[in-house]
Amino acid sequence: MKQRRESDSYNIELNQSTYDILSLIFEFKIASSTHVTRFFYQEDYQRYMYMKLRRMWQAGFLESFRHGPDLGKPLYYLLSERGLKALNLVLQAGGFG
Numbered sequence: 001m002k003q004r005r006e007s008d009s010y011n012i013e014l015n016q017s018t019y020d021i022l023s024l025i026f027e028f029k030i031a032s033s034t035h036v037t038r039f040f041y042q043e044d045y046q047r048y049m050y051m052k053l054r055r056m057w058q059a060g061f062l063e064s065f066r067h068g069p070d071l072g073k074p075l076y077y078l079l080s081e082r083g084l085k086a087l088n089l090v091l092q093a094g095g096f097g
Contacts (some may be wrong), residue, residue, distance in 0.1 A: 021036055032077070060082045
């Protein structure tokens, strides 16, 4: 797992798109930014999705890892304990809206 530094902390708004991403990663257990982009958006959103997932990782909602050598291998994400708690809170509240 890639370790988060204290200086990496980031506050992210828990909105519908964040909830959707947490739910998708929970359902599939792991996902790369390419997987999430293809599920929700068109291919041209790849950079946006990479940044969104990075911010979610920085905020502690996701954990990340690479499988194999770093060069050319995608970064995979899975829910952290904090992400799972946030997802459960939303589900218990009946979702957004």
